[in-house]
Amino acid sequence: MTARLTPPVSDRDHAQGPAGAPVTLVEYGDFECPHCGRAYPMVKAIQRSMGKELRFVFRNFPLTSSHEHAEHAAEMAEAAGDRGKFWEMHDLLFEHQDALEDEHLLAYAATLGIDPPWAAAALEQGVFRERVREDVASGGRSGVNGTPTFYINGVRYDGLLHPTSLLEALARAAAPE
Amino acid sequence: MSPLLSAGTPAPDFTLPKSPDAKLRLADTRGHPVILAFYPADWSPVCGDELGVFNEVLPEFQRHRAELLGISVDSVWCHKAYASARKFDFMLLADFEPKGAVSRAYGAYRAQDGFSERALYVLDAAGVIRWSYLSPVGVNPGADGILAALEALK
Numbered sequence: 001m002t003a004r005l006t007p008p009v010s011d012r013d014h015a016q017g018p019a020g021a022p023v024t025l026v027e028y029g030d031f032e033c034p035h036c037g038r039a040y041p042m043v044k045a046i047q048r049s050m051g052k053e054l055r056f057v058f059r060n061f062p063l064t065s066s067h068e069h070a071e072h073a074a075e076m077a078e079a080a081g082d083r084g085k086f087w088e089m090h091d092l093l094f095e096h097q098d099a100l101e102d103e104h105l106l107a108y109a110a111t112l113g114i115d116p117p118w119a120a121a122a123l124e125q126g127v128f129r130e131r132v133r134e135d136v137a138s139g140g141r142s143g144v145n146g147t148p149t150f151y152i153n154g155v156r157y158d159g160l161l162h163p164t165s166l167l168e169a170l171a172r173a174a175a176p177e
Numbered sequence: 178m179s180p181l182l183s184a185g186t187p188a189p190d191f192t193l194p195k196s197p198d199a200k201l202r203l204a205d206t207r208g209h210p211v212i213l214a215f216y217p218a219d220w221s222p223v224c225g226d227e228l229g230v231f232n233e234v235l236p237e238f239q240r241h242r243a244e245l246l247g248i249s250v251d252s253v254w255c256h257k258a259y260a261s262a263r264k265f266d267f268m269l270l271a272d273f274e275p276k277g278a279v280s281r282a283y284g285a286y287r288a289q290d291g292f293s294e295r296a297l298y299v300l301d302a303a304g305v306i307r308w309s310y311l312s313p314v315g316v317n318p319g320a321d322g323i324l325a326a327l328e329a330l331k
Contacts, residue, residue, distance in 0.1 A: 003321050063229045065263045133236065140234035143321035146226035 003143025003156035009057050014086045016047065017055035023174045026057040026151040028139045031074060031093040032067035032100055033147045035161065040094040042163045046170065053174050058090060060135040061147050069100035071132065076105040078128035079119055085112045181284045181296055181309040188213075188300045191279045193270040194253045201246070201270060204304065210243040210330055212323055213298040215285040217314060219251045219259035219269070227295070227317040232265050234320040241327040243299075246270055250277050250292050287314070299326040 009015065009024055027043065029036040047056055060077070062070035073093050080089030092108045093100065102123060109119035122128060139149070143156055150157040150166070152173045159165045182188075188203060188211075195201040203211070216227060228247060231238075238245055245267040251259070256269035272279045277293065280286035285296035297318060299308040308326035312318040 003319060006321075061230075061233065063226075063233060065229045065232045065265060136233050137237050140230075140237045140320040141324050143319035144230060145317035145319035146223075146230065149319075 003145075005151040005154040005156075006141040007138060008154060009055075013057045013059065014081055014090075015055055015057045016087060018052055019055065021055040022053055023050070023170050024055045024057060024151075024153055025170060026059065026154075028059050028061040028135070028142070028144045028147060028149045030060075030062045030067055030070045030147040031077065031090075032070040032097060033063065034097070035146075036148045037094055037097045039148045039161060042161075042166065045163060046167055049167065050170065050174070054170065058086075059139065060132045061139045061144050061149070062132065062136070063147055071129075072102060072105060072123055073100050074132045074135075075123055075126070075128040076109065076119065078131050079122045080109065080112060080114060082122075082128070083112075083114050085114060088112050181311050182298075182306055183309065184307050186306045188298070188304050188306050189279075189282045190304075191282065193248070193272060193279060195268045195270055197253050197257065201268065206244060206246075207302060207304050209302050210241060210307075210327060211300040211304075212238060212243055212245045212327075213283070213296075213300065214245060214247045215280055215283065215293040215296040215298075216247060216249050217287075217290075217292045217295060218249055219255050223295075223315055223317050228265060229263065230317065231320055232263070232267065234324075235266055237320070237324060238327070241324075241330070243327055248272050248279060248293065250280070285311070297323060299323055299330075301330055 005026055060074040062074045064071045077089045080086055106116045106119055110116045152169055157169055159169055190204045192200050192202040247269040250272050252273045253271045256271055260269050277286045280293040285294040287294055295312040295314050297310045298306055301307050310322050
């Protein structure tokens with residue numbers, strides 16, 4: 001059973017790197033998940049090493065049953081995305097996984113120049129809840145089996161969560177024989 | 178390792194405790210699709226991930242009117258504590274006495290280990306098996322196979 005990214009990457013996604021890059025790496029992640037926290041610097045290093053060869057996409061998959069702050073963290077990332085600051089918020093959240101209470105999320109919003117009352121209202125009213133649920137639904141169809149789950153050019157990566165293994169898989173995708 | 182029951186087979190009926198004071202009979206769930214998720218044990222990390230993922234994807238299962246039932250050999254009290262700690266919104270059934278009898282009937286019991294396989298079944302509204310999948314015990318299968326099987330019921 002080969003799990004494939006469903007639906008594929010589109011304009012709707014948050015992406016870093018050129019749309020025409022030979023390799024697209026998609027992560028389904030949870031901002032409170034310790035494994036995702038460990039993957040975060042790995043992905044950064046891979047982005048630095050691959051440069052324009054790589055496009056990186058992040059979709060939300062908060063495991064709300066184990067992580068009580070994950071849903072609001074995901075919604076705050078989407079709120080920031082609405083203000084053009086998705087990646088800045090994504091980085092702040094992964095760099096502060098031990099401080100994800102609502103008050104912290106609002107402080108990060110303020111740091112990024114996002115109006116805190118607006119951000120607070122967005123969380124309270126669940127403005128971005130549906131958007132996060134859409135990501136989760138697509139994760140279900142894509143065969144997400146824990147967080148993080150990665151896809152390389154649309155195919156689930158089932159290898160080790162280790163920089164060498166991941167980089168090798170990406171290099172193979174970049175230069176198919 | 179015994180083989181799973183295949184598509185087209187009527188799902189063997191069973192009655193298992195769903196809570197300390199109530200039981201569920203499979204035949205009473207007719208009328209909508211049912212997902213049976215056999216798993217090795219409450220609390221073990223891979224199971225936690227698997228059921229945690231399924232819990233997030235529940236709205237997608239419900240879109241197909243499908244009911245998810247988790248089954249392991251853990252007792253009702255263990256299930257109760259586990260479901261409450263993880264805030265699961267679906268039932269966990271206790272295949273506890275006689276131990277593993279339902280798992281065995283579905284070819285999903287590891288006699289050498291004394292716990293259930295990581296096996297998935299999708300039953301249609303008439304209680305007929307339409308899809309089954311055996312995952313390596315240490316690998317979380319994800320929900321894509323279940324969702325594809327539910328799509329195919331239409």
